[in-house]
Amino acid sequence: MVIELLTRRYPGMRAWLMQRLTGLVMAIYSVMLIARVFDLKPQDYQSWLMFFEPWWMKVASLLFWISLTIHAWLGIRDVLKDYVPNPQVRMMMLNVVVALLWVYLAWATWLFCTL
Amino acid sequence: MKKMKFSVYRFNPDVDKKPYMQDYDVVIEDSDQMLLDALIRIKDLDETLSLRKSCREGVCGSDSMNINGKNGLACITKLSELVEPVVLRPMPGLPVIRDLVVDMTQFFENYNSVKPYLVNNDPPPATERLQSPEDRAKLDGLYECILCGACTTSCPSFWWNPDKFVGPAGLLQAYRFMSDSRDQALDDRLENLEAPDRLYRCHNIMNCVDVCPKKLNPSLAIAKIKDLKFEQAREHKAAKKTTKKSIEIKAL
Numbered sequence: 001m002v003i004e005l006l007t008r009r010y011p012g013m014r015a016w017l018m019q020r021l022t023g024l025v026m027a028i029y030s031v032m033l034i035a036r037v038f039d040l041k042p043q044d045y046q047s048w049l050m051f052f053e054p055w056w057m058k059v060a061s062l063l064f065w066i067s068l069t070i071h072a073w074l075g076i077r078d079v080l081k082d083y084v085p086n087p088q089v090r091m092m093m094l095n096v097v098v099a100l101l102w103v104y105l106a107w108a109t110w111l112f113c114t115l
Numbered sequence: 116m117k118k119m120k121f122s123v124y125r126f127n128p129d130v131d132k133k134p135y136m137q138d139y140d141v142v143i144e145d146s147d148q149m150l151l152d153a154l155i156r157i158k159d160l161d162e163t164l165s166l167r168k169s170c171r172e173g174v175c176g177s178d179s180m181n182i183n184g185k186n187g188l189a190c191i192t193k194l195s196e197l198v199e200p201v202v203l204r205p206m207p208g209l210p211v212i213r214d215l216v217v218d219m220t221q222f223f224e225n226y227n228s229v230k231p232y233l234v235n236n237d238p239p240p241a242t243e244r245l246q247s248p249e250d251r252a253k254l255d256g257l258y259e260c261i262l263c264g265a266c267t268t269s270c271p272s273f274w275w276n277p278d279k280f281v282g283p284a285g286l287l288q289a290y291r292f293m294s295d296s297r298d299q300a301l302d303d304r305l306e307n308l309e310a311p312d313r314l315y316r317c318h319n320i321m322n323c324v325d326v327c328p329k330k331l332n333p334s335l336a337i338a339k340i341k342d343l344k345f346e347q348a349r350e351h352k353a354a355k356k357t358t359k360k361s362i363e364i365k366a367l
Contacts (some may be wrong), residue, residue, distance in 0.1 A: 005345065012308070053141065078316075
Protein backbone atom coordinates (compact mmCIF):
# COMPACT_ATOMS: atom_id res chain seq x y z
CA MET A 1 0.00 0.00 0.00
CA VAL A 2 2.90 2.36 0.84
CA ILE A 3 4.45 1.41 -2.50
CA GLU A 4 1.14 2.32 -4.19
CA LEU A 5 1.29 5.79 -2.56
CA LEU A 6 4.78 6.34 -3.92
CA THR A 7 3.59 6.00 -7.53
CA ARG A 8 2.90 8.88 -9.92
CA ARG A 9 -0.80 8.48 -9.27
CA TYR A 10 -0.29 10.32 -5.94
CA PRO A 11 2.16 13.17 -6.68
CA GLY A 12 1.38 15.09 -3.46
CA MET A 13 1.34 12.09 -1.17
CA ARG A 14 4.46 10.68 -2.84
CA ALA A 15 6.60 13.67 -1.84
CA TRP A 16 5.03 13.94 1.62
CA LEU A 17 5.45 10.25 2.35
CA MET A 18 8.95 10.10 0.88
CA GLN A 19 10.05 12.91 3.21
CA ARG A 20 8.78 10.97 6.22
CA LEU A 21 10.21 7.62 5.14
CA THR A 22 13.64 9.12 4.48
CA GLY A 23 13.42 10.90 7.84
CA LEU A 24 12.72 7.56 9.48
CA VAL A 25 15.73 5.95 7.78
CA MET A 26 17.96 8.82 8.94
CA ALA A 27 16.62 8.61 12.50
CA ILE A 28 17.25 4.86 12.72
CA TYR A 29 20.75 5.26 11.25
CA SER A 30 21.58 8.09 13.66
CA VAL A 31 20.62 6.01 16.69
CA MET A 32 22.64 3.08 15.34
CA LEU A 33 25.61 5.36 14.63
CA ILE A 34 25.61 6.86 18.12
CA ALA A 35 25.33 3.40 19.69
CA ARG A 36 28.28 2.19 17.58
CA VAL A 37 30.37 5.23 18.54
CA PHE A 38 29.75 4.51 22.22
CA ASP A 39 30.54 0.84 21.63
CA LEU A 40 33.78 1.17 19.61
CA LYS A 41 34.92 4.59 20.83
CA PRO A 42 37.03 5.40 17.73
CA GLN A 43 39.96 7.64 18.68
CA ASP A 44 42.10 8.04 15.56
CA TYR A 45 41.92 7.83 11.76
CA GLN A 46 42.58 4.07 11.67
CA SER A 47 39.85 3.32 14.18
CA TRP A 48 37.39 5.48 12.19
CA LEU A 49 38.31 3.50 9.07
CA MET A 50 37.56 0.28 10.95
CA PHE A 51 34.36 1.86 12.20
CA PHE A 52 33.02 2.13 8.63
CA GLU A 53 34.74 -1.00 7.27
CA PRO A 54 32.02 -3.70 7.65
CA TRP A 55 29.97 -4.08 4.45
CA TRP A 56 26.68 -3.56 6.32
CA MET A 57 27.99 -0.27 7.75
CA LYS A 58 28.83 0.94 4.24
CA VAL A 59 25.41 -0.08 2.95
CA ALA A 60 23.66 1.59 5.90
CA SER A 61 25.73 4.76 5.49
CA LEU A 62 25.01 4.91 1.78
CA LEU A 63 21.31 4.34 2.46
CA PHE A 64 21.47 7.19 4.96
CA TRP A 65 23.11 9.45 2.40
CA ILE A 66 20.55 8.62 -0.29
CA SER A 67 17.78 9.36 2.22
CA LEU A 68 19.48 12.62 3.19
CA THR A 69 19.71 13.62 -0.49
CA ILE A 70 16.01 12.98 -1.14
CA HIS A 71 14.97 14.57 2.18
CA ALA A 72 17.10 17.66 1.55
CA TRP A 73 15.81 18.03 -2.00
CA LEU A 74 12.16 17.94 -0.94
CA GLY A 75 12.73 20.31 1.97
CA ILE A 76 14.86 22.87 0.13
CA ARG A 77 12.51 22.74 -2.86
CA ASP A 78 9.63 23.73 -0.55
CA VAL A 79 11.67 26.51 1.07
CA LEU A 80 12.67 27.96 -2.31
CA LYS A 81 9.09 27.73 -3.57
CA ASP A 82 7.98 29.68 -0.50
CA TYR A 83 10.65 32.35 -0.30
CA VAL A 84 11.89 32.91 -3.87
CA PRO A 85 8.97 34.31 -5.85
CA ASN A 86 10.94 35.09 -9.01
CA PRO A 87 10.61 31.96 -11.26
CA GLN A 88 13.96 32.44 -13.04
CA VAL A 89 15.93 32.97 -9.83
CA ARG A 90 14.11 30.07 -8.17
CA MET A 91 14.83 27.73 -11.10
CA MET A 92 18.48 28.70 -11.03
CA MET A 93 18.72 28.04 -7.28
CA LEU A 94 16.89 24.72 -7.65
CA ASN A 95 19.35 23.67 -10.35
CA VAL A 96 22.29 24.59 -8.10
CA VAL A 97 20.77 22.54 -5.27
CA VAL A 98 20.21 19.53 -7.57
CA ALA A 99 23.77 19.73 -8.89
CA LEU A 100 25.21 20.00 -5.37
CA LEU A 101 23.15 17.10 -4.06
CA TRP A 102 24.27 14.88 -6.97
CA VAL A 103 27.90 15.83 -6.37
CA TYR A 104 27.62 15.08 -2.65
CA LEU A 105 25.89 11.76 -3.35
CA ALA A 106 28.51 10.73 -5.91
CA TRP A 107 31.26 11.77 -3.50
CA ALA A 108 29.74 9.79 -0.62
CA THR A 109 29.28 6.74 -2.85
CA TRP A 110 32.90 6.94 -4.00
CA LEU A 111 34.07 7.28 -0.38
CA PHE A 112 32.15 4.25 0.85
CA CYS A 113 33.18 2.17 -2.19
CA THR A 114 36.87 2.92 -1.79
CA LEU A 115 37.04 2.44 1.99
CA MET B 116 -15.82 53.48 33.39
CA LYS B 117 -12.13 53.52 32.42
CA LYS B 118 -9.82 54.59 29.61
CA MET B 119 -8.11 52.15 27.28
CA LYS B 120 -5.39 52.72 24.70
CA PHE B 121 -5.72 51.34 21.18
CA SER B 122 -3.42 51.41 18.19
CA VAL B 123 -5.35 50.72 15.00
CA TYR B 124 -4.09 49.99 11.48
CA ARG B 125 -5.36 52.63 9.07
CA PHE B 126 -5.19 52.57 5.32
CA ASN B 127 -7.46 54.20 2.79
CA PRO B 128 -6.08 53.44 -0.68
CA ASP B 129 -7.88 56.46 -2.13
CA VAL B 130 -6.05 58.87 0.19
CA ASP B 131 -3.04 57.19 1.86
CA LYS B 132 0.20 56.30 0.11
CA LYS B 133 1.00 53.72 2.77
CA PRO B 134 -0.62 52.28 5.90
CA TYR B 135 -0.06 53.81 9.34
CA MET B 136 -1.06 53.09 12.94
CA GLN B 137 -3.44 55.50 14.64
CA ASP B 138 -3.67 55.77 18.43
CA TYR B 139 -6.96 56.18 20.26
CA ASP B 140 -7.71 56.76 23.96
CA VAL B 141 -11.18 55.41 24.45
CA VAL B 142 -13.53 55.77 27.42
CA ILE B 143 -14.90 52.30 28.11
CA GLU B 144 -18.25 52.10 29.88
CA ASP B 145 -19.00 49.34 32.40
CA SER B 146 -21.39 47.79 29.88
CA ASP B 147 -18.59 47.42 27.30
CA GLN B 148 -17.37 43.85 27.72
CA MET B 149 -15.95 42.88 24.35
CA LEU B 150 -13.45 44.37 21.94
CA LEU B 151 -16.20 45.07 19.41
CA ASP B 152 -17.88 47.35 21.98
CA ALA B 153 -14.66 49.35 22.17
CA LEU B 154 -14.39 49.46 18.38
CA ILE B 155 -17.89 50.88 18.19
CA ARG B 156 -16.77 53.56 20.71
CA ILE B 157 -13.80 54.32 18.44
CA LYS B 158 -16.14 54.49 15.47
CA ASP B 159 -18.16 57.09 17.42
CA LEU B 160 -14.95 59.13 17.85
CA ASP B 161 -13.75 58.62 14.29
CA GLU B 162 -16.38 57.64 11.77
CA THR B 163 -13.76 57.17 9.02
CA LEU B 164 -12.62 53.87 10.60
CA SER B 165 -13.79 50.88 8.55
CA LEU B 166 -14.47 47.43 9.96
CA ARG B 167 -16.84 44.54 9.34
CA LYS B 168 -19.34 43.45 11.98
CA SER B 169 -22.73 41.80 12.02
CA CYS B 170 -24.01 39.31 14.58
CA ARG B 171 -21.78 40.56 17.44
CA GLU B 172 -21.88 37.14 19.11
CA GLY B 173 -19.29 34.98 17.35
CA VAL B 174 -21.59 33.40 14.79
CA CYS B 175 -21.12 35.34 11.55
CA GLY B 176 -17.32 35.65 11.57
CA SER B 177 -17.40 39.16 10.09
CA ASP B 178 -15.22 40.94 12.64
CA SER B 179 -12.22 38.66 12.40
CA MET B 180 -9.01 40.67 12.78
CA ASN B 181 -5.52 40.53 14.17
CA ILE B 182 -5.67 41.43 17.87
CA ASN B 183 -2.36 42.02 19.64
CA GLY B 184 -0.67 39.81 17.04
CA LYS B 185 -3.17 36.95 17.11
CA ASN B 186 -6.21 36.49 14.88
CA GLY B 187 -9.59 36.44 16.59
CA LEU B 188 -13.13 37.73 16.58
CA ALA B 189 -13.56 41.18 18.12
CA CYS B 190 -17.06 40.37 19.33
CA ILE B 191 -15.99 37.49 21.59
CA THR B 192 -12.62 38.87 22.71
CA LYS B 193 -12.91 40.17 26.28
CA LEU B 194 -11.50 43.65 26.88
CA SER B 195 -10.41 42.58 30.35
CA GLU B 196 -7.99 40.03 28.84
CA LEU B 197 -6.23 42.44 26.46
CA VAL B 198 -2.84 43.98 27.08
CA GLU B 199 -2.65 47.75 26.38
CA PRO B 200 -2.11 49.36 24.01
CA VAL B 201 -4.38 47.00 22.09
CA VAL B 202 -2.88 46.71 18.62
CA LEU B 203 -5.47 45.99 15.94
CA ARG B 204 -4.55 45.07 12.39
CA PRO B 205 -6.41 43.47 9.50
CA MET B 206 -6.01 39.72 9.05
CA PRO B 207 -2.59 39.05 7.47
CA GLY B 208 -2.09 37.46 4.06
CA LEU B 209 -5.05 39.07 2.31
CA PRO B 210 -5.22 42.41 0.45
CA VAL B 211 -6.52 45.29 2.55
CA ILE B 212 -9.56 47.05 1.13
CA ARG B 213 -9.59 49.67 3.84
CA ASP B 214 -8.47 49.82 7.51
CA LEU B 215 -9.51 46.51 9.12
CA VAL B 216 -11.45 45.26 6.09
CA VAL B 217 -9.70 42.68 3.89
CA ASP B 218 -10.56 41.26 0.48
CA MET B 219 -11.52 37.63 1.16
CA THR B 220 -11.91 36.62 -2.50
CA GLN B 221 -8.90 34.27 -2.43
CA PHE B 222 -10.11 32.70 0.81
CA PHE B 223 -13.53 31.91 -0.67
CA GLU B 224 -12.06 30.75 -3.99
CA ASN B 225 -10.02 28.20 -2.05
CA TYR B 226 -13.09 27.26 -0.03
CA ASN B 227 -15.19 26.81 -3.19
CA SER B 228 -12.45 24.71 -4.79
CA VAL B 229 -13.14 21.83 -2.37
CA LYS B 230 -16.81 21.68 -3.45
CA PRO B 231 -18.26 22.48 -0.02
CA TYR B 232 -21.62 20.85 -0.67
CA LEU B 233 -23.07 17.35 -0.71
CA VAL B 234 -22.59 15.38 -3.91
CA ASN B 235 -25.22 12.66 -4.09
CA ASN B 236 -26.47 11.32 -7.40
CA ASP B 237 -29.25 9.15 -5.95
CA PRO B 238 -32.82 10.39 -6.59
CA PRO B 239 -33.84 12.68 -3.70
CA PRO B 240 -36.14 11.00 -1.15
CA ALA B 241 -39.58 12.39 -0.29
CA THR B 242 -38.35 14.17 2.85
CA GLU B 243 -34.62 14.40 3.50
CA ARG B 244 -31.52 12.19 3.29
CA LEU B 245 -31.40 10.62 6.75
CA GLN B 246 -28.32 9.85 8.82
CA SER B 247 -27.83 7.60 11.82
CA PRO B 248 -26.84 9.40 15.06
CA GLU B 249 -23.40 7.78 14.70
CA ASP B 250 -22.92 9.14 11.19
CA ARG B 251 -24.13 12.55 12.29
CA ALA B 252 -21.63 12.54 15.17
CA LYS B 253 -18.81 12.29 12.63
CA LEU B 254 -19.57 15.86 11.56
CA ASP B 255 -19.02 17.28 15.05
CA GLY B 256 -15.94 19.46 15.17
CA LEU B 257 -16.26 20.12 11.44
CA TYR B 258 -19.61 21.70 10.61
CA GLU B 259 -19.25 24.46 13.21
CA CYS B 260 -16.78 26.45 11.07
CA ILE B 261 -18.07 30.00 10.51
CA LEU B 262 -15.58 30.85 7.74
CA CYS B 263 -14.18 33.84 9.58
CA GLY B 264 -10.78 33.20 7.96
CA ALA B 265 -8.81 33.54 11.22
CA CYS B 266 -7.14 30.14 10.74
CA THR B 267 -6.27 30.45 7.06
CA THR B 268 -4.85 33.96 7.39
CA SER B 269 -2.65 32.93 10.32
CA CYS B 270 -1.14 30.06 8.31
CA PRO B 271 2.34 30.76 6.83
CA SER B 272 1.76 28.14 4.12
CA PHE B 273 -1.23 30.20 2.98
CA TRP B 274 0.75 33.46 3.14
CA TRP B 275 3.38 32.03 0.77
CA ASN B 276 1.03 30.12 -1.54
CA PRO B 277 -2.45 31.64 -1.26
CA ASP B 278 -3.43 30.58 -4.78
CA LYS B 279 -2.20 26.99 -4.38
CA PHE B 280 -2.58 25.86 -0.77
CA VAL B 281 -6.27 25.46 0.10
CA GLY B 282 -5.71 26.54 3.69
CA PRO B 283 -7.02 25.16 6.98
CA ALA B 284 -10.60 26.41 6.64
CA GLY B 285 -11.02 24.94 3.16
CA LEU B 286 -9.41 21.64 4.17
CA LEU B 287 -11.58 21.41 7.29
CA GLN B 288 -14.62 21.77 5.04
CA ALA B 289 -13.19 19.26 2.56
CA TYR B 290 -12.97 16.71 5.37
CA ARG B 291 -16.42 17.70 6.64
CA PHE B 292 -17.93 16.51 3.33
CA MET B 293 -15.59 13.52 3.02
CA SER B 294 -16.88 12.29 6.38
CA ASP B 295 -20.55 12.84 5.53
CA SER B 296 -22.31 9.50 5.09
CA ARG B 297 -24.64 11.06 2.48
CA ASP B 298 -21.82 12.20 0.22
CA GLN B 299 -20.79 10.02 -2.74
CA ALA B 300 -17.76 11.87 -4.05
CA LEU B 301 -15.02 10.75 -1.66
CA ASP B 302 -12.68 9.56 -4.41
CA ASP B 303 -13.12 12.78 -6.40
CA ARG B 304 -12.58 14.90 -3.29
CA LEU B 305 -9.33 13.09 -2.50
CA GLU B 306 -8.17 13.40 -6.12
CA ASN B 307 -9.00 17.11 -6.00
CA LEU B 308 -6.49 17.59 -3.17
CA GLU B 309 -3.72 15.45 -4.66
CA ALA B 310 -1.76 18.25 -6.39
CA PRO B 311 1.45 18.77 -4.37
CA ASP B 312 0.55 22.23 -3.06
CA ARG B 313 -3.15 21.91 -2.27
CA LEU B 314 -3.05 19.72 0.84
CA TYR B 315 0.57 18.82 1.48
CA ARG B 316 1.82 22.38 2.03
CA CYS B 317 0.49 22.03 5.58
CA HIS B 318 3.56 21.70 7.80
CA ASN B 319 1.65 21.26 11.08
CA ILE B 320 2.55 24.73 12.31
CA MET B 321 -0.87 24.63 14.01
CA ASN B 322 -1.50 28.38 14.13
CA CYS B 323 -4.95 27.43 12.82
CA VAL B 324 -5.73 25.42 15.94
CA ASP B 325 -4.34 28.16 18.16
CA VAL B 326 -6.53 30.94 16.74
CA CYS B 327 -9.82 29.23 15.83
CA PRO B 328 -12.56 31.13 17.71
CA LYS B 329 -14.80 28.05 17.56
CA LYS B 330 -12.05 25.80 19.02
CA LEU B 331 -11.97 23.57 15.94
CA ASN B 332 -8.95 21.55 14.86
CA PRO B 333 -8.18 21.92 11.13
CA SER B 334 -4.79 20.30 11.68
CA LEU B 335 -6.45 17.08 12.83
CA ALA B 336 -8.85 17.20 9.86
CA ILE B 337 -5.84 17.54 7.51
CA ALA B 338 -4.23 14.50 9.16
CA LYS B 339 -7.51 12.59 8.72
CA ILE B 340 -7.55 13.45 5.00
CA LYS B 341 -4.07 11.92 4.74
CA ASP B 342 -5.41 8.83 6.55
CA LEU B 343 -8.15 8.64 3.92
CA LYS B 344 -5.47 8.83 1.24
CA PHE B 345 -3.91 5.71 2.73
CA GLU B 346 -7.33 4.02 2.76
CA GLN B 347 -7.88 5.07 -0.85
CA ALA B 348 -4.52 3.62 -1.89
CA ARG B 349 -5.34 0.39 -0.06
CA GLU B 350 -8.66 0.26 -1.91
CA HIS B 351 -7.08 0.97 -5.27
CA LYS B 352 -4.63 -1.83 -4.65
CA ALA B 353 -7.36 -4.20 -3.50
CA ALA B 354 -9.58 -3.20 -6.44
CA LYS B 355 -6.90 -4.37 -8.81
CA LYS B 356 -7.24 -7.83 -7.27
CA THR B 357 -10.78 -8.18 -5.97
CA THR B 358 -13.97 -6.19 -5.46
CA LYS B 359 -14.31 -2.71 -3.94
CA LYS B 360 -14.91 -2.12 -0.22
CA SER B 361 -16.04 1.09 1.41
CA ILE B 362 -13.77 3.40 3.43
CA GLU B 363 -14.74 3.66 7.08
CA ILE B 364 -14.56 7.18 8.56
CA LYS B 365 -14.33 7.68 12.31
CA ALA B 366 -15.46 10.76 14.27
CA LEU B 367 -12.82 13.34 15.21
